[in-house]
Amino acid sequence: MPDDASPRPTQPRREREVARWDLDADVVVVGLGCAGACAAVEAAEAGARVLVLEQAAAGGGTSALSGGLIYLGGGTPVQKACGYDDTPEEMFKFLLYGSGPGADEPKVRLYCERSVEHFHWLEAHGVPFKRSFYPEPSMEAPTDDCLVFCGGEDTHPYNTIARPAPRGHKPQAPRAAGGFLMQRLLAAVERAGARLECDIGARTLVLDGTDRVAGLIALRDGQEQAVRARRGVVLSAGGFILDAEMVAQHCPALARCGWKLSSGHDDGTALRMGLGAGAAAIHMDAGEVALGLTPPRRLVRGVLVNGQGQRFINEDAYYGRIAQASIYRQGGEMYWIHDDDTYEVNDLGMEASWVADSIAELEREVGLPDGALQATLELYNRHAARAVDPLFHKGAQFLKPLDRPPFGCIDLRAQTRDYATFTLGGLRTRPGGEVLTADADPIPGLFAAGRTASGLAAFGYSSGISLGDGSFFGRLAGRSAARG
Numbered sequence: 146m147p148d149d150a151s152p153r154p155t156q157p158r159r160e161r162e163v164a165r166w167d168l169d170a171d172v173v174v175v176g177l178g179c180a181g182a183c184a185a186v187e188a189a190e191a192g193a194r195v196l197v198l199e200q201a202a203a204g205g206g207t208s209a210l211s212g213g214l215i216y217l218g219g220g221t222p223v224q225k226a227c228g229y230d231d232t233p234e235e236m237f238k239f240l241l242y243g244s245g246p247g248a249d250e251p252k253v254r255l256y257c258e259r260s261v262e263h264f265h266w267l268e269a270h271g272v273p274f275k276r277s278f279y280p281e282p283s284m285e286a287p288t289d290d291c292l293v294f295c296g297g298e299d300t301h302p303y304n305t306i307a308r309p310a311p312r313g314h315k316p317q318a319p320r321a322a323g324g325f326l327m328q329r330l331l332a333a334v335e336r337a338g339a340r341l342e343c344d345i346g347a348r349t350l351v352l353d354g355t356d357r358v359a360g361l362i363a364l365r366d367g368q369e370q371a372v373r374a375r376r377g378v379v380l381s382a383g384g385f386i387l388d389a390e391m392v393a394q395h396c397p398a399l400a401r402c403g404w405k406l407s408s409g410h411d412d413g414t415a416l417r418m419g420l421g422a423g424a425a426a427i428h429m430d431a432g433e434v435a436l437g438l439t440p441p442r443r444l445v446r447g448v449l450v451n452g453q454g455q456r457f458i459n460e461d462a463y464y465g466r467i468a469q470a471s472i473y474r475q476g477g478e479m480y481w482i483h484d485d486d487t488y489e490v491n492d493l494g495m496e497a498s499w500v501a502d503s504i505a506e507l508e509r510e511v512g513l514p515d516g517a518l519q520a521t522l523e524l525y526n527r528h529a530a531r532a533v534d535p536l537f538h539k540g541a542q543f544l545k546p547l548d549r550p551p552f553g554c555i556d557l558r559a560q561t562r563d564y565a566t567f568t569l570g571g572l573r574t575r576p577g578g579e580v581l582t583a584d585a586d587p588i589p590g591l592f593a594a595g596r597t598a599s600g601l602a603a604f605g606y607s608s609g610i611s612l613g614d615g616s617f618f619g620r621l622a623g624r625s626a627a628r629g
C-alpha cells in the first residue's frame with residue numbers, strides 16, 4: 146500500500162464557499178506544542194501577524210508532558226564545557242545512520258550544521274541549559290543536569306560509524322523539564338506578539354482558485370469559524386497515535402504498545418487536512434517505542450531473548466532501539482535472562498517472573514523451545530568468559546558468563562508491560578517546512594512541522610529527536626510561512 150494512502154483525507158473547502166472570514170492573520174499556526182511555538186515565534190519575529198489556534202484549553206501539547214530532552218550537538222557550549230569534542234560531521238554520521246533507513250539527508254545535514262545555532266536560539270528565547278554532564282545514559286537526568294548519551298552513540302554499531310558524543314540536552318529544571326521548556330517557549334510566543342486562540346480545533350483547509358491554501362475552517366463550541374491565512378498555514382498539531390484506524394493501516398505493530406504518548410489530541414486531524422489538500426505522507430510505518438531498560442545500566446549484564454529463546458540485539462543498545470526491535474521484529478516477545486550475580490532488584494521495580502536452578506528448567510518454565518535458551522546461553526557464556534560478544538558486540542565491560550544459579554527471567558513481553566509509543570510518519574516536507582505532493586511539488590501556502598510532518602527520524606530514533614526537530618524545523622516553517 147502506498148505511504149500516502151490515508152483512510153480518511155479531509156477534503157478541503159473552496160474559498161468561494163466561505164461567506165466571510167471570522168479570523169484573519171498573515172500566518173495561522175495550528176497547534177501550540179514545541180513545533181507550533183517555535184513557528185509562531187519565528188513568523189512573528191519576521192514581521193508577520195501570527196494567529197495560533199489551539200484545540201486544548203492552553204498551549205503545551207505533548208511537548209509539555211515530555212522529559213524535555215533535546216537532541217543537539219556539533220560542539221554546543223554544554224558539550225565543550227563537559228569536555229566532549231563533537232563536530233557537525235560526526236553528528237551527521239550518527240544521525241543519518243541512526244535515523245534511517247530512508248532518513249532525509251538534506252534535513253539531517255541542515256539540522257547538524259545549525260545545531261549550535263539552534264542551541265543559542267533556545268537560550269536566547271529563555272531556555273537555559275546547565276553546563277553539566279549526567280553519566281547515566283538514555284534518559285533525562287533527575288537533577289537539573291543537562292547532557293546525556295541518549296541514542297546509544299557509544300554502543301555498537303554506532304560507535305563504529307561516528308565518534309561517540311552525548312547529545313541529549315535537558316533544559317535546566319530538576320524535573321518536569323518538558324513543562325518547563327514549554328512554559329519558556331509559550332512566554333516567547335507571547336513576547337513575540339503572536340495572538341493565541343484556545344479551545345478551537347482546525348478541521349479542514351480552504352483553497353483559493355489557484356489551489357493555494359487561503360485559510361482553514363476550525364470548530365469552536367460546535368460552530369464553524371473561517372480563518373484566513375494571507376501568507377500561510379503551519380500545521381503543527383502532533384501525530385496520529387490516537388487514531389486507531391490510521392495506526393492499524395500504517396503502523397499496526399504500534400497497536401501492541403499499551404502507552405500512547407500523547408496529550409490527548411494526536412488524532413491525525415492535521416495530517417489528514419494536509420492529505421486532503423494533495424500532500425504526501427511518508428514513513429507512516431515508523432514509530433518511537435520505549436521501555437525503560439537501560440537505567441540503571443547493570444541490567445545490560447543479562448541477556449535479552451525473543452520468543453525463540455535467541456538473542457536479537459546487544460543489550461547495551463539505546464533502550465528505544467531495543468524496544469523498537471522487539472515490537473517491530475520480534476512480535477513484542479522479549480525476555481530478560483539473568484543469573485544470581487547479575488540479578489539485582491532494580492529501581493524500575495522489575496522482579497523475576499520465573500526462577501529456576503538450571504537454564505534447562507528455566508527454559509521449560511518460560512515455555513521457550515526445547516534447547517533454544519540452553520544453546521543461547523552456552524554460546525554467550527563461552528564468549529563472555531573472554532569478554533567478547535561476536536554476535537551483537539555488547540561492550541566488554543558488560544560481559545560476564547551467566548553461570549551462577551539460581552537463574553531468572555523477567556517477562557518483558559508487550560502483553561505484560563506498557564511499551565510507550567508515538568508515531569514518526571507524517572507530511573512530506575522540505576527542510577523549510579513547505580509541504581510537498583507525491584511529485585515533490587510544494588503546496589502553496591502550506592507548511593508543517595513537529596509530529597504532523599515526517600522529520601529527522603525516518604525509522605530509527607534517539608531520545609530528544611522529537612523536541613529537537615519539532616523546535617528546529619518549526620522555526621524554519623514559521624520563517625517560510627512569514628515569507629508567504
Ligand SMILES: Cc1cc2nc3c(=O)[nH]c(=O)nc-3n(C[C@H](O)[C@H](O)[C@H](O)COP(=O)(O)OP(=O)(O)OC[C@H]3O[C@@H](n4cnc5c(N)ncnc54)[C@H](O)[C@@H]3O)c2cc1C
Nearest residue numbers: 176178180200206207208211212214347595596609611612
Ligand atoms: C512522557 C513523555 C516523555 C517524552 N520525552 C521526550 C523527550 O525527552 N524528548 C523528545 O524529543 N520527545 C519526548 N517525547 C515526545 C515529544 O514530547 C513529542 O513527540 C513532541 O512534543 C511533539 O511535539 P509537537 O509540537 O509535534 O506536538 P505537541 O507538543 O503535541 O503539540 C501539538 C498541539 O496541537 C494541538 N492540536 C491537535 N490537533 C489540533 C487541531 N486540530 N487544531 C488545533 N490544535 C490542535 C494539541 O492540543 C497540541 O497542543 C515525550 C513524550 C512523552 C509523553
